[in-house]
Amino acid sequence: MSLESFGEQLRRAREAKQMSLGEVADATRISLKFLQAIEAGKFSILPQAYIRAFIREYARAVDLDPEKTIQQYDMANQEIRATAEEWVSRSRNAALRQTKERTREIASLPVFSQRSVTIFAVLVVAAVAVVYLLNVGSDSSQQDDVSEIAFDKVIRESEAATVRTESGRALPTFEARDDSLRLEITTIDSVWLAITIDNTRRGEYLFAPQRKRTWVGKEQFQISIGNAGAASFKLNGVELGMLGNRGVVARNVLITRSGVQKTQQ
CATH class of the missing domain: 1.10.260.40 (lambda repressor-like DNA-binding domains)
Known part of the structure; x- marks a missing residue:
């Protein structure tokens, strides 16, 4: 499959x-x-x-x-990986065979001309480059995760994007006051999070490890979080801890001025 x-x-x-x-x-x-x-x-x-x-x-x-x-x-993922590894192996072997054949052809010439030496050097360098690139491709195909650079790019774009309603209209910002609720997240590992603030403003985020973010509201925050044990929360500076275990999705967690009200997993 x-x-x-x-x-x-x-x-x-x-x-x-x-x-x-x-x-x-x-x-x-x-x-x-x-x-x-x-x-x-x-x-x-x-x-x-x-x-x-x-x-x-x-x-x-x-x-x-x-x-x-x-x-x-x-x-299904293993089948894709096996196919990729087989292709890389065949391509690597084909490149090496072609280089050996060309080397033998040049070596069989009666006299090594300057041009022959140059061609030989170019072929060797090209072969080394091909094998290196194929090895890099093979290593990449065995990785389960997207590279850190690519993932960080997705995260930056997600965090920088303006939260919008389904109609595309930008949601209003909320000005912090002394009686505001401030919810802070600190991530230990990669975390996906959806948050609704005061039943009016909604955002969705992807965080890399060791990230922090603060949201401000009036009355409550409703949170769904993937990999719940990979992030801790503070409400107005008071530790709330984690909302679940690692690898667990915690849904519809309600946080009010009194703290965590309910957790559905």
Whole structure:
């Protein structure tokens, strides 16, 4: 099974439940663009830890067995990886064979001309470069996570983006006052988070490890967070701790002036 077929299988399960993608997004608090990517089999946009958490949430929303669905994803992912490794191996061997053949041809010439020496040197350098690039590609295909640079770029774009309503209208900002609630997050590992402030303003974020951010509200914050044990919170400087365990998605956590009111996992 390919990753595209796996995504198609999830889409068919959703349609069998007569659910729209928007309804799945509401049920899971996962962004539409991420759900669309999952159904399209495009799993390279997030680190594997996030993809697996999102797949579990998606599976629950459409009444599939989350662990069985994860196993199917792992099998599809392994097939892609094996195919990539086989291609890299064949390409590397072909490049080496071609270089050896050309080397033998040049060596068999009666006299080494200056031009022959130059061609030989170029071929050797080219062969080394090809093998190096193929090795780099092979190493990259074995990594479960998107590279840190690429992920940080996604995070910066996500954090810098203006939060908008479904109609595209920019949401109003809230001016902090002395009686405001200030909620601060500090991440230990990669974290996805959706937050609704005072039932009016909503944001969705991807944080890398060792990041901090503060939100200001009047009455309450409602939070859904992936990898809940990888981030801690403070409310007006008072430690609230973590909202769940690592690898767990905590949904609809209500935080008011009194602290954490409820957690649904």
